[in-house]
Every structure is written in structure tokens, then in C-alpha cells.
Amino acid sequence: MVQFVMLQAPPRKDTRERLLEAAEAAVLAKGFAATSIDELIAAVGITKSGFFYHFKDKADLAKAMMLRYLEQDKALLDSLFDRADELNEDPLHGFLVGLKMFAEMMANLPANYPGCLAASFAYQDTLFNREVCALNAEGMLAWRRRFRERFERIAERYPPRIPADLDTLADTAYTLAEGGLILNRVLKDPTILPRQILQFRDFVRLLFAPAG
């Protein structure tokens, strides 16, 4: 009696992660609602039930995507500005270095569908429950806190040339990032976002650096 064993692929530990990866690419390309579970499992090579083993339902997938995004986002910012701080004792110079590195990083984004889940989710927010929306908001507030803290240290040593609202200044980073990604994408010109960031850097320098 012949036995067909091992036709089944061996269980892979990273299936969940690969699903999230495929989902992110698809959602950035066409949105959450248009991203079908069928296409995700086809990309990863499992069956539908396999998907529902990893995620309770599609809403659960959304939440996992958001968490993954926030994690990566935090890691990115950490690596960027903590390193810039180490290199420079002066808060203004350290920040300017950080912004330059940020611009360079944004210039080297993956070519295919660069974009930000936060923005994609923002424009489809009625599809998600309160929890996911709150996570998104929390991510933005984290940027604000992080940047605001730095501007406070800078303003302490270098009084701004004109009155400046530090929260607004802090939000500019995220604002330019989201807006720049949209322009990048629609105009198919990856230089737009980095140039916006470098221009913001000019503004910061103009605002805080002693005249001369």
C-alpha cells in the first residue's frame, strides 16, 4: 500500500510574519478592503484555514499590521536619532545631523510601493475598530513627543529668532513625511520627500542658529 506522506509542506515558523509582509505590500498598493485573504494565502502558499489559524478574522490582521508597523517605526526613529545624539553633544547640531540622516534614509526607500500604513489606514478608518485607530494616533503622538523634547533642548540653548510653537514644529516631521510620500508616489519622483526634509532642516537652522 502506497503512502503519500510529506506532500504537505513542513510547518514554517515564520508564516505569520510572511502573511503580514504580504498584507502590508498589498494594502499599500490598493487599500485594506481591496486586499483579499485569498491573495495573501496565494502569495505565502498556504490555504485559507491556515490564515484563520494565525488571525481570528480580518480585523485581527489589521491590528497585527498596525502593531508591526509601530514596532518598525519606533526602531527606525530610535536608530536614527539616538545615533545622531551620540555623535554630537550640541542639541541643535545633533538634530540637524539626525534630519540629514532621515532625509538620506527616505531617499533610499524600496522602489515598489513606498508608503506608510498610518496614512493608508487613516484614509480608511471606518473599516477599523477604535483600538486600531487609537494605536495609530499613539504612533503619531510618539513622534510628536520625541521631536518636541529635542526642540525644547535646542530652544533652551538657542532662543528662536521668532516665536515658535514647539508642538507644531514637532508635528512638521510627521506631516512632511506623510505628505511627501503621497507626492513621491503620485508624481513617481522619490526625491520629493527627502528634499522636503532637507528644507525643513534649513528652516530649523534658520530659526535657531545664531545669526551670522
Add this chain to the structure above:
Amino acid sequence: MVQFVMLQAPPRKDTRERLLEAAEAAVLAKGFAATSIDELIAAVGITKSGFFYHFKDKADLAKAMMLRYLEQDKALLDSLFDRADELNEDPLHGFLVGLKMFAEMMANLPANYPGCLAASFAYQDTLFNREVCALNAEGMLAWRRRFRERFERIAERYPPRIPADLDTLADTAYTLAEGGLILNRVLKDPTILPRQILQFRDFVRLLFAPAG
């Protein structure tokens, strides 16, 4: 024999426009794919076949939405900056007035789902055909041209304090608008975008206005 006549509502000439209006609200809330034709006709009070009288298919609806958006967008910018120009002979002062009016307008957006179709479509671009995407890009380039022209006139009379790329400067308007709308929406704080614009205004003044 009883006859039930006139159960059918009389044909309304603005049905198409009302469909587009409902579609815009729905798309800004949950995206294009999640917006069903069923819900649109329910909102407007016609049947499915009525919808397909007005639009060949869903792609046709997308195109019409984009055209409508571009038209309104152009009208808004026209009314804004043409008026600011009339009021002021000096290009820099006129522009600063225009930016202030822009900020005020953005502070008084409709409360429900303020947002921009351009951004929503950008993050679902694989759903649309080349034509619609090209229209979107054309809208952005129109902003760039418009602002760049103004910055050229300003720079002619007021040499910038530091070297500035006028295209980048011009793109900042759209970038801040798109990014700011996203922050507004996620953080549920309608003051973010206007504050970003006013800060940009400060930058422009700092950049071009004679020191003193």
C-alpha cells in the same frame, strides 16, 4: 381597478451630482473598494440600474470623482490667491496674505470626514487605470506651477537669505496639506493643518523678508 402610478419619483436632474457627492464622502471614510454601489444608490434613492445609466462602470465613477475633485480644487486655489493678489501689489505680502487665508479656510473644513481625494486615491492607485492616476499627478503639478511662479516673483524682488530650491518650496504647500489632513484626522485635531500652514508662512517670511 386601482392603479398605482407615480410611485416612481420624478427624474431629478442632479442625481449624478448627488451620486458623486455621496461617493466622495464614502471614499474618504473607507476607501474606494469598500464603497459599494449599493450604498450610494441607497443614499441617493435610486436603483442599481439608475447608477449604471450615469456611469458606465465603477471605474467610470472613479474618473468622474477625480475630475470633480480637480475642478473644485482649482476653483478653491483660484479664489484664494487671485483675491490675495488683488489686495496687494507686493508679491511677498500678497502671498503671505494668501497663505493666511488658506490657513483660515483649512481651519473651517467640514467636520465629518475632511480629507483629500488625491491622497485617498494615491494609496489605492492600483485600483485605478493610468488615466485617473495621470489626472491626479496633473493636479499636483498644477499646484507646483502655481506656487513656483509666485516664488519666482518674490525671489526676484527679495533675494532669499539662504539658497532655496523653488520647486521644493512650491511642493511644500501640497505636502503640508496632505500630511496635515492625515494628522488632523488621526489625532482628531482640526488645528494641526492650519498651524502647519502658518508655520510655513513664517518660514517664507524668514527666508525672503529683509532682515530687521
Add this chain to the structure above:
DNA sequence: AACAAACTGTACCATGAGTCAAGTTGCACG
């Protein structure tokens, strides 16, 4: 009376979310 514009009613079919019961594999523990 005729015709076009603005619809209605009905039916079709693909897709997509989610369910269920069952199977397999690797690993921990007695």
C-alpha cells in the same frame, strides 16, 4: 405621436469572508 433622458426590475455569476472537522508535524515529558 415620437423620441430621448432618466430611470426600474430581475437575474446572473464571481468573489470573498468566515466555518468545520480533520489531518500532520515537532517537541516536551514521563
Add this chain to the structure above:
DNA sequence: CGTGCAACTTGACTCATGGTACAGTTTGTT
């Protein structure tokens, strides 16, 4: 060594929805 459990996967199924086609109907206009 084997037994048992948890992680992982399969396949076949249901059920609702959504886009689309098409033929007929009403209304306003000439």
C-alpha cells in the same frame, strides 16, 4: 520509547455582497 499536546496546515463547504447585463417603463420635450 511512546504518548500527548500545541503549533500548524488542509479541503470542502456556506452564505452574503457586489459588479454587471438587459429588457422594460416612465417622464418631459418637440
